[in-house]
Amino acid sequence: MSADEAPRRRRGRPKAAEAGDTRGRILTAAAQEFSRHGYEAVSLRSVARAAGVDAALVHHYFEDKAELFTQSMGLPFRPDRLVHAALAGPREDVGANLLRAALASLDRPAARTGVLGLLRTALGHEFAAELLRQFLVREVLHRVAEELDLPDGELRATLTASQLVGLVVLRYGIRAEPLAQASVEELVARVGPVLQWHLLGFPDPLDPGERPRE
Amino acid sequence: MSADEAPRRRRGRPKAAEAGDTRGRILTAAAQEFSRHGYEAVSLRSVARAAGVDAALVHHYFEDKAELFTQSMGLPFRPDRLVHAALAGPREDVGANLLRAALASLDRPAARTGVLGLLRTALGHEFAAELLRQFLVREVLHRVAEELDLPDGELRATLTASQLVGLVVLRYGIRAEPLAQASVEELVARVGPVLQWHLLGFPDPLDPGERPRE
Numbered sequence: 001m002s003a004d005e006a007p008r009r010r011r012g013r014p015k016a017a018e019a020g021d022t023r024g025r026i027l028t029a030a031a032q033e034f035s036r037h038g039y040e041a042v043s044l045r046s047v048a049r050a051a052g053v054d055a056a057l058v059h060h061y062f063e064d065k066a067e068l069f070t071q072s073m074g075l076p077f078r079p080d081r082l083v084h085a086a087l088a089g090p091r092e093d094v095g096a097n098l099l100r101a102a103l104a105s106l107d108r109p110a111a112r113t114g115v116l117g118l119l120r121t122a123l124g125h126e127f128a129a130e131l132l133r134q135f136l137v138r139e140v141l142h143r144v145a146e147e148l149d150l151p152d153g154e155l156r157a158t159l160t161a162s163q164l165v166g167l168v169v170l171r172y173g174i175r176a177e178p179l180a181q182a183s184v185e186e187l188v189a190r191v192g193p194v195l196q197w198h199l200l201g202f203p204d205p206l207d208p209g210e211r212p213r214e
Numbered sequence: 215m216s217a218d219e220a221p222r223r224r225r226g227r228p229k230a231a232e233a234g235d236t237r238g239r240i241l242t243a244a245a246q247e248f249s250r251h252g253y254e255a256v257s258l259r260s261v262a263r264a265a266g267v268d269a270a271l272v273h274h275y276f277e278d279k280a281e282l283f284t285q286s287m288g289l290p291f292r293p294d295r296l297v298h299a300a301l302a303g304p305r306e307d308v309g310a311n312l313l314r315a316a317l318a319s320l321d322r323p324a325a326r327t328g329v330l331g332l333l334r335t336a337l338g339h340e341f342a343a344e345l346l347r348q349f350l351v352r353e354v355l356h357r358v359a360e361e362l363d364l365p366d367g368e369l370r371a372t373l374t375a376s377q378l379v380g381l382v383v384l385r386y387g388i389r390a391e392p393l394a395q396a397s398v399e400e401l402v403a404r405v406g407p408v409l410q411w412h413l414l415g416f417p418d419p420l421d422p423g424e425r426p427r428e
Binding site (some may be wrong): 116117119120122123124129132133136137141154155158159161162163164165166167169170171173174175176177178179182186190191193194197198 | 337346351376407
């Protein structure tokens, strides 16, 4: 950490224009580093080097590598946090809570655009697919598996992702009706039990009458 | 004998080179027509006109508009037929049968490339999304809804598509492990009940022990 930049962190925010400039430079460098070397090989330190700034400055703007990645890729939310928050609640509500959190985070058009853009790139370029895979595996799927504490936790995590990703593609990408217009509550009733099943295998509200059990 | 081969047999095969040329010209014209005007507005007749061939010749090579569309878009199978075949079996096996059929049709790398390419294009271009939406709605979702004969059939059809599309994206596109390497039987056990639930709402083999009920 260089002597002239360390105090900035302690003494308060950098001036707006200067901050925007530095933050933007770090994001640009991060996007290039991730695209060139993949998720695993990049560190806050290597991004700092590429951006020509002190590592402490990267820490000043970005909490960790996952945040640097999601922001530099245009993802305006943290899938890892979303899943973590859902898993922290009651076990029988995990599916519904995860779905509510995912739909809420996709409420803003910018968030949808970011997710769909990332998916599209990953489907078209082997390296982008590898990058997304590394991020998902390290920051989301492994953690979910750990928190689930089930022997097949990683398969469960990827299957959960498959239902969520497909929902995003059909609802926000292809915009197939009536799915695109379906209310959050309707989706929680329909897809919540599926996420629950993938994650924990509870039958939960899946009974022939499709009503929650007493 | 497939229906598209019937006239060919009666009239005798065109010479290979000539046939390939004409068929290719029709496919190119179809791709352009669909991309310009959408799925609904195009007919075998309008494609014949654009290709400068007789409409009977289009019928000679392609059974119907859905086949012309899937072939010109590089989709080497018919999603509508796949769903139709699965729905024709016993109701309690619909989810498992649909999944088996979908996985079998994606067995060839060319099929995966076609599906992933179409998805990617649809995610990047509003018109491509509209084209895919029109095809899915007309040829797949409406028909599934009709065959299900349930008041919420169209929502069920789109939710079913969401799980299938997400599975394709994670397994073949992003290739997230262990999902990418999971066996067909493993997937039938995990995802079959989900398709069943989306389509018909049966709880079927979803019980706390994750074993089929007696």
